[in-house]
Amino acid sequence: DSGVTQTPKHLITATGQRVTLRCSPRSGDLSVYWYQQSLDQGLQFLIQYYNGEERAKGNILERFSAQQFPDLHSELNLSSLELGDSALYFCASSVLAGGQETQYFGPGTRLLVL
Amino acid sequence: EDQVTQSPEALRLQEGESSSLNCSYTVSGLRGLFWYRQDPGKGPEFLFTLYSAGEEKEKERLKATLTKKESFLHITAPKPEDSATYLCAVQAMGSGNTGKLIFGQGTTLQVKP
Numbered sequence: 684d685s686g687v688t689q690t691p692k693h694l695i696t697a698t699g700q701r702v703t704l705r706c707s708p709r710s711g712d713l714s715v716y717w718y719q720q721s722l723d724q725g726l727q728f729l730i731q732y733y734n735g736e737e738r739a740k741g742n743i744l745e746r747f748s749a750q751q752f753p754d755l756h757s758e759l760n761l762s763s764l765e766l767g768d769s770a771l772y773f774c775a776s777s778v779l780a781g782g783q784e785t786q787y788f789g790p791g792t793r794l795l796v797l
Numbered sequence: 798e799d800q801v802t803q804s805p806e807a808l809r810l811q812e813g814e815s816s817s818l819n820c821s822y823t824v825s826g827l828r829g830l831f832w833y834r835q836d837p838g839k840g841p842e843f844l845f846t847l848y849s850a851g852e853e854k855e856k857e858r859l860k861a862t863l864t865k866k867e868s869f870l871h872i873t874a875p876k877p878e879d880s881a882t883y884l885c886a887v888q889a890m891g892s893g894n895t896g897k898l899i900f901g902q903g904t905t906l907q908v909k910p
Contacts, residue, residue, distance in 0.1 A: 739897055789840050791839070
């Protein structure tokens with residue numbers, strides 16, 4: 684158990700809908716990263732938040748957005764869903780210590796868009 | 798462009814048959830190289846971090862090594878429970894103030910009893 688929690692574990696929805704994925708980082712970790720894992724693309728970085736502020740963006744679609752709240756949990760919002768958005772979505776949290784940073788991943792949310 | 802390539806894509810071993818997985822990387826300055834293990838439908842589990850060429854780390858039957866262009870994950874006398882997908886990822890110096898990871902496609906290892 685990494686200490687990172689994600690809800691829900693599974694999500695089935697229809698095209699055009701909107702969903703929210705939730706992540707709670709490990710106690711004390713200030714950074715939250717979101718990644719998407721699909722069969723053909725592998726694990727791709729989407730976005731990073733650090734202590735409530737957006738720090739970096741990767742290959743995140745405009746239909747997707749995220750935020751990190753004062754209690755450090757994060758939410759990833761996916762809207763106008765398409766079939767191709769079906770994937771595993773992971774969050775990871777990290778702490779920087781001595782210039783070294785390790786990311787610990789949650790169990791993921793499996794999204795199926797029908 | 799920063800890139801990570803893992804080989805082979807899939808590897809089948811008999812229990813006790815040692816082997817190595819390769820991770821080649823092209824990055825604008827390496828901040829760190831990471832190995833993760835991922836079981837089907839689960840999140841990646843952290844194994845090792847390597848920071849400089851020549852560095853080695855060990856954990857049970859696994860040993861990770863790093864050169865300036867690639868990393869190897871050596872598996873000694875594997876057991877069926879070592880079956881999983883092994884992911885390699887890099888953090889690049891040129892990423893600014895973010896520790897985002899760039900992942901390879903992974904090597905899926907199957908160890909038969």
